[in-house]
Amino acid sequence: MAIHRGRGFACINYPIGMNLGGDPAQALVHSTPDGKFMVALSAIDLGQGMKSVTRQIAAETLGVPVEDVYVDTADSDTGPHDMGSFASRGTHRVGNAVIRASAEARKQMMEAAADELEVNAADLTTDGRGNIHVKGAPSRSITVADTATAAQFKQGRTLSGRGIFLIPPSDADPDTGEMTPVTCFAHAALVIDVIVDDETGEVEVTEINSAYEVGRALNPRLVEQQLIGGAWMGVSHALYETTEPYYPDRSHGPEDFNTYLMPGPGQIVPHHIAVLERPAEDAPFGGKGPGEMCANPVLPAIANAIYNAVGVRCDRLPITPEKVLRGLQANGGARPQGGNNGATQGGSMPQGQR
């Protein structure tokens, strides 16, 4: 009986959103009378950071401080239509809609400021700190707040913008099968180390090393947070979670948190991440977003690591101790595949020496 070390590798080309049925996202932007900007969206923030990222995108496009932008995703009945927060489409689709809406609002803001300063709007620029001034002459300026007040109380105009980003549906060419199901891809590669106990069938993930290419990381801390949390969820899917019963029928399946197996804080896995930035041309400020890709490649990497450790190839998830033991039994015992890396220290070692 021994503990076996194994290392597995997986990589992924990951589609950002799907174009199969057409995929629109909308945004509406308007300013309050004191020059704060509200962004109304129907794509909601599940904790992945949609509000933070769209806020940054709007501020950057408008040319105003990020503190002066508010994102409201409260109600899909009253907000502009959006397909939703799924398919890893948020940053790309919604971000592009926000850019368009913010650009229109910026144009109106510059025109209102031009009226107040009695100059041509094309000669104006923003300083990103709440002021609009004549290019090359920072002293000829007006604040965004005064511009908004003048627009709404004197000029009788709104500072607002509408944005829609639509990826039209893509059909397969009947002759070649060619189609464009996605507009851009993100990428990742992972190396995962495990130990497998050939007596109990238990698998423990000991280390994750990953590289993710997500376009520009619009908010690097949020990207890191999402990658760490997502990888943990991948580990959970690979080894623990299932809604399907083990035996013998559905009535033995999990019904609640008490019987649905998930790892806890005691099973934290050290995870080292390298984020590579290759801004995508059609993405908002180059950011594709990590999306579901943060969890997906973890599963095959763990399955490969288990094979590497004990020679058991599991193709059903989750990889429970029972499945590992059945595989070991079918193989007549552990068959470490070896030849993997320095981390194996000779592949297997006697119990108690890990």
Place this chain on the structure above:
Amino acid sequence: MAKVPLTFTLNDAEIGVFVVPGSNLLDVLRRGAGDLTPKEGCAQGACGACTVLIDGVPHLSCLTLAEMAEGRRISTTGGLAVGPELHPLQTAFMEGFAAQCGFCTAGMLMSAKALLDQTPNPTRDQVIEAISGNLCRCTGYEPIVDAILTAAAKMQGRTA
């Protein structure tokens, strides 16, 4: 069923409410006292989202009979900040990106507060033990453990 009067201290406020006998404390805090900071995740004692302190000891309020709170001191996340000053745990959670959807956060903060009140310099294992009854679906736990250690260090005037 006739309602019964119940009085307790919620954070710094004296609360008097009438409750249906057998109500759980979580419902009374949220609906009776209007403190929406404790969350209901599972209502069966498995997730920790509803964790509150009763006389400084963490309890799952969804499994606690409201009448047990009579005359006791209940602490929730709603009482952590002093005016505009966030509690060091809240600051550390925020700066350490220890929340994503935030549903577990109130329970995590209360479990962590109970730990730091008793054990100002916890080890990593003690932190993990203290939050082992709190499920988090988003963060992978590591940022939460780090944030609690950071807060502990700050409160002791150390850097983590």
